[in-house]
Amino acid sequence: MPQITTHLNDSSAIPSEKVSGPWRNAWRAFRKNKIAMAGLFMIMFFIVIALLAPLIAPYDYKAQELADRLKPPSAEHWFGTDDLGRDLLSRVLHGTRISLWVGTFSVLGSIILGTLLGILAGFYGKWIDMIISRFFDILLAFPSILLAIAIVAILGPSLQNALYAIAIVNIPTYGRLVRAKVLSLKNEEYISAAQAIGMKNSGILRHHILPNSLTPIIVQGTLGIATAIIEAAALGFLGLGAQPPAPEWGKMLSDSRQFIATAPWTVIFPGVSIMLTVLAFNLMGDGLRDALDPRMKS
Template identity: 70%
Template sequence: MSPLLLCGRNVEGLSTFEVAENDMQTDTAKVEIQPNHVEDEKPWKEFMRAFIRHRSALIGSIIILLLILIAILAPVLTSYEYSARSDDLNQAPSAEHWFGTDEMGRDVFTRVIYGARISLWVGFFAVTGSIVFGSFLGLIAGFYGGWRDTIISRFFDILLAFPGILLAIAIVTILGPGLNNALIAIAIINIPTFGRLMRSSVLRVKEEDFILAARAIGMKNSRILFHHILPNCWTPIMVQGTLSFATAVIEAAALGFLGLGAQPPEPEWGTMLSDSRPFIQTAPWTMIFPGLAIMLTVLGFNLLGDGLRDIFDPRMKQ
């Protein structure tokens, strides 16, 4: 190449080297901007594609959404009051009473769909309380260690030493029967599950290089804990929360069946099963439909939880 060409200038007064340098900077800027834009959208797109492809997660979410809609639209779906009585005692399912009536002449369909409100409400607040308190204790135990870890871990061990339903019965017996006390008992017995899960996740994440770098630059422990460690430990907690929701529904129904949960005339599914025991042969529909409601609710949350576990587990990705 001739020296004149190397040192030549174009009509804009720029040398050939300057033009080439500007072109390289422009191309580099294009290359740098494009991947950042794609990377921001990729995780959400990947999750949605995996969620739609996962049959169990999709079916579970559909069941849960239907239950939520039924609970919200309960006054629209029926013209009866859940506590209204009639002279049609233990009437079989008919066009007037889709699920029949119970021993007091109350419409079973109305009580089942209103019972969805109670079960979802108990499950949501019980699991939320367990996640909040259990995750906080697990964060403290895993991050700081030492005597804090010892005390919190022994507290978890004490709670786990008792069967869950027996511990819930003992707590409700002390507090007194009632739906709110049953909610508190269910939240307490599930605290160790989330606490130990969070603790193990924190012990793993806090040894990562980005946490060590944050410590090296003098970042405060509180910022490291809530801005770096907690977001990276949230996935297993979310998966466990969906599975624990199903467990909370069963525990609430068990306490209601024993007369320690929701009190009459509240249309709680476990209480409905307990009231229908004497009529299992003469009016089996009074037990079948509340039992099916419990089964579908638990099935929906279990399918969703299993699906989320498979989606978030990197070993399941090809």
């Protein structure tokens, strides 16, 4: 009798390009979105600038040359100079570091605290949910920029306190998002099965609830960095963020607003930098939403 051989364990029978998984499929969908990829490349460009700013900046961003004040863009100063004779290109390059640092770490703080509170509220419910939800409602009752201004006014004007303020005002955004996701997940059959076999709540939260809540957090976090950069620029414009001589884009706009008519380049370059950075994160965030949301797939 001829022998019949099988290759059930032969992984080579499956082409590597056919191997799939939720994150691999999401990356494939993201790569097909040209606009989202453009946003990703723009973000990578700004990250490289932030890392290499001390090396590629032609001048010291703090160096003042009053004899060269308000010079228009030229071969010597590509972006021109400000009212103190400082090279605008050098200040814009170093300002990239500040904006990305504030945007990234303020959102990271919001995500950590918001996710923790959202999971506790959604999973345990009852009085825990009531207290946390009322805390979210109180924060949401104030316009975010006004609440950030109040927090910075109490803590004192500085870049670090502006970061704290932005992180605090955005906690409800991630907390309510995670709470809603947990409420839908905790009634799933696999959660009931985990409870039936005696798995502790901490294990359920760590191994089942949190991993399945990451998708909306990632999307919202990417979009939230753009919002945080705008809020940091707004606080800097009001003099509540980075203090001189730090080259923060919002502060640069504030210092140059009186020269809009006579030296428009002092406003154009910081403003365009804010616009391009925010645009990049919005494009990438929209692409991640389309790639990670099953409802967007055919």
